[in-house]
Amino acid sequence: MLVLSNARLFLENLIKYGILVDPIQVVSLFLKDPYSWPSLCLVIVANVFALAALHTERRLAVGSISENVGSIIHACNLLTILCFPALVVLMVSSVTPVGAVFALSIYTILFLKLFSFRDVNKWCRARGRAKAVRVRPASGLKKANGEMVPSGVCYPANLTYKDMYYFLFAPTLCYELNFPRSPRIRKRFLLRRLFEMLFFIQLLVGLIQQWMVPTIQNSMKPFRDMDYSRIIERLLKLAVPNHLIWLIFFYWFFHSSLNVLAEVMQFGDREFYRDWWNSESVTYFWQNWNIPVHKWCLRHFYKPMIKRGVSKWTAQTAVFLASAFFHEYLVSVPLKMFRLWAFMGMMAQIPLAWLVGRFLRGNYGNAAVWISLIIGQPIAVLMYVHDYYVLNYEGSP
Structure with missing residues (x-):
């Protein structure tokens, strides 16, 4: 029934709009001026902040600067990582929203990585400069991922360009002196994942152009007229392609890429996600759908707060607050508008998690999680697009 109903919707879309897929249009999402590449320039400049963190740690390792001075330098560097690209996006008119999202995502990842880099090296120094500190590699993996190859790097021998750039490109946010390594590159596995990447990115572009864009464009008039019945109809119609695109993007990014x-x-370490689709609570979903971010939050945010005597509820609220900030940062800055309702919507996950965990169990809890995913995202998409349209195009000739 699901296949037939969705096939009918897709066929209806083709009959009504024809074929709208145009890969060339994707380029215009990243560039306004073919001679101006501000987003790419931002990504290149990000190297400056990474090198600043590395050289600060080198100075701290030899004792040429104090811990307090090092902490101030790191704090300024991390603060600049968030503020500098945001200011460039807001001030440079040639930056497109999609290009801005890409650049800000890179800077957000860099912020989390350098925060972890600072913390781990600080922990190493705290254990004593006199003796070498060795961090044990992660536990063994399955044979499919190959056996571990111990590297045995000790502090401060890890403070090299090679080590820094390996960490920056590695698919993890948590720094280690010795990462788990596989002994060889599996060519067949790599080719399968590359094929999936190419196939699914083309499928994503096609679905967005063919299905999402017309639905969103047709939703503007009901919003202007405040026709609630039509708004709900548009919302439900958007929920199908939106959720399908989200699932494909999840597989494309977390599994293939x-x-x-x-x-x-x-x-x-290939644990990028767990069985979030079996979530019986909102908390379980947030803990398992994005393992790299979850591990970072647990290691560098949640546990340090618990050790300082903060209650679990306060620490969880702080994690949700940080998550809401970064989600809003990645959307509001590129669109050049801040919406309090979106920030509060993210924070609404806290009472939602409590309600689902308190009153719903088993399949009922799983159904509640899926409903929040299927309905919540289209609401945010429609409201953001509506506000962006009103601010940028309403009243223009």
Whole structure:
């Protein structure tokens, strides 16, 4: 029934709009001026902040600067990583929203990685400069990922350009002196993942152009007229392609792309997600759909707060607050508008998680999680697009 109903919707779309897929239009999403590439320039400049963090740690390792001075330098560097690209996006008119999202995503990842890099090296120094500190590699993986190859790097021998750039490109946000490594590159596995990447990215572009864009464009008039019945109808119609695109994007990024990156770099830890689709609570979903971010939050945010005597509820709220900030940062800055309702919508996950965990169990809890995913995202998409349209195109000739 699901296949037949969705096939009918897709056929109806083709009959009504014809074929709208145009890969050439994708280029215009990243560039306004073919001679101006501000987003790419931002990504290149990101190297400056990574090198600043590395050289600060080198100075701290030999004792040429104090811990307090090093902490100030790191804090300024991390703060600049968030503020500098945001200011460029807001001030440079040639930056497109999609290009801005890409650049800000890179800077957000860089912020999380350098935060972890700073913390781990600080922990190494805290254990004593006199003796070498060795971090044990992660536990063994399945044979499919190859056996571990111990490297045995000790602090401060890890403070090299090679080590830094390996960490920056590795599919993890948590720094280690010795990452789990696989002994070889599996060519067949790599080719399968590359084929999936190419196939699914083309499928994503086609679905967005053919299905999402017309539905969103047809939703603007009901929003202007405040026709609630039509708004709900548009919302439900958008929920199908939106969720399908989200699922495909998840597989493309977390399974295909990250595995390609890990295989090329012989990175041994391939746990990028767990069985979030079986979630019986909102909390379980957030803990298992994005393992690299979850591990970072647990290691560098949640546990340090618990050790300082903060209650679990306060620490969880702080994690949700940080997550809401970064989600809003990646959307509001490229669109050049801040919407409090979107920020509060992210924070609404806290009472939602409590309600689902308190009153729903088993399949009922799983159904509640899926409903929140299927309905929540289209609401945010429609409201953001509506506000962006009103601010940029309403009243224009």
